[in-house]
Structures are given as C-alpha cells and as structure tokens.
C-alpha cells in the first residue's frame with residue numbers, strides 16, 4: 073500500500089527576502105489549492121524551513137533550501153544542515169547527499185533565473201521539468217524532459233511560488249509508503265513520482281510585484297515617520 077502525495081516541491085516563504093508567503097499563507101494556500109504536502113525551499117537558508125516543518129502539525133511540510141551553486145540553482149530536500157552557496161554544482165550535490173538529502177536540478181533551462189544548463193548531470197537525483205513560473209514555459213519543459221530522459225532521472229514539478237495564490241500551479245504526485253518527509257524523498261529518489269502543472273497566470277505575477285512594491289513603500293513610510 074502506498075499513499076498518494078500531491079506536493080508543490082518549490083515554494084519560497086518570507087524567510088527568502090523576495091517572497092510574500094508567510095508560514096500561515098503557505099499552509100492556507102497549499103490546502104486551498106488541493107495539495108497535501110509542500111516543500112519549503114528558501115534561497116540559501118534552511119532554518120526557516122525546518123522551523124515551519126516542526127511547527128506544522130496538521131500538514132506535511134518538507135524542509136529544503138534552494139542553493140545558488142556557482143553553476144546555477146539547486147533544490148535540496150530533507151537535508152540536516154545548510155549547504156554553502158557558490159560551490160560548483162557537483163560539489164553541492166555531494167554535500168546534499170552527505171547531509172542526507174536529495175538534489176534536484178531546478179528550472180535547468182529557463183531565462184533569467186540561475187539555470188544549470190550544461191551542469192545538469194546524472195549525479196542529481198531528479199530534474200524539475202515543470203517550473204510553473206519558467207520562461208519560456210513550453211520550451212523549458214521540453215528541454216528539461218529531454219535531459220531527464222537522457223540521464224534517466226526522475227521528473228518533478230514545482231511552482232517556485234513567491235506569492236500565496238501561486239502555490240500549486242506546479243506540483244508532483246508521489247507514491248510514498250507513508251506521508252512522512254523520509255518516505256516522500258525516498259519515493260522521489262526511486263522515481264515513484266509524476267510532474268504536473270501549468271503556467272502561473274500573468275495576473276498573479278503582476279499582483280505579486282504590486283504587493284512587493286506596496287510593502288517597500290510601507291517600509292519607507294514607516295522609516296520616514298520614526
């Protein structure tokens with residue numbers, strides 16, 4: 073018997089300073105958008121994810137981090153210590169394994185974000201073939217799928233959400249032995265997973281930018297007052 077997990081494997085919270093998603097928003101939107109698990113993958117920061125995972129009792133939170141390697145971004149899930157940034161991709165993957173986690177080549181072929189491109193190799197445990205905020209969307213999926221097939225790696229999906237309502241546009245279904253962090257990461261490692269998703273609608277990205285701007289203006293106003 074296995075249990076089906078439906079998880080967005082790439083979400084940033086306010087512990088990443090470019091995200092609007094508070095821990096409360098994270099769980100609220102993950103539930104609202106039909107998920108039963110979510111991975112927290114803040115930029116080069118693990119403590120927040122571990123804290124949220126520990127404090128959330130009624131929903132499965134997989135702690136992780138998105139590491140800026142010198143070759144591009146890498147998502148680590150279920151690691152027991154933070155991985156330093158700016159190391160070569162291959163060394164980053166080795167350190168993720170030593171820290172007990174799995175290494176995902178995230179958005180490997182998109183524009184602007186830190187993409188791994190040629191640094192994708194079979195040392196990774198999976199490839200994020202659908203990143204719901206990728207540009208160009210279809211083309212990046214095709215290239216990532218080709219790479220996953222070439223290296224015979226499991227395929228996963230996530231949103232790369234930075235704003236609550238975006239959560240769940242990219243998600244992975246995982247057949248895990250039980251709904252635990254360890255069982256879910258093991259199931260991904262063994263390829264018992266399927267990527268799903270669609271592009272985040274433009275309006276949600278626009279709302280994200282507007283709210284970020286609003287937050288900056290509020291901060292400045294508060295500073296001027298004091």
Ligand SMILES: [Zn+2]
Nearest residue numbers: 138145185186
């Ligand atoms: Zn990234």
Ligand SMILES: [Zn+2]
Nearest residue numbers: 082084138232
């Ligand atoms: Zn990201």
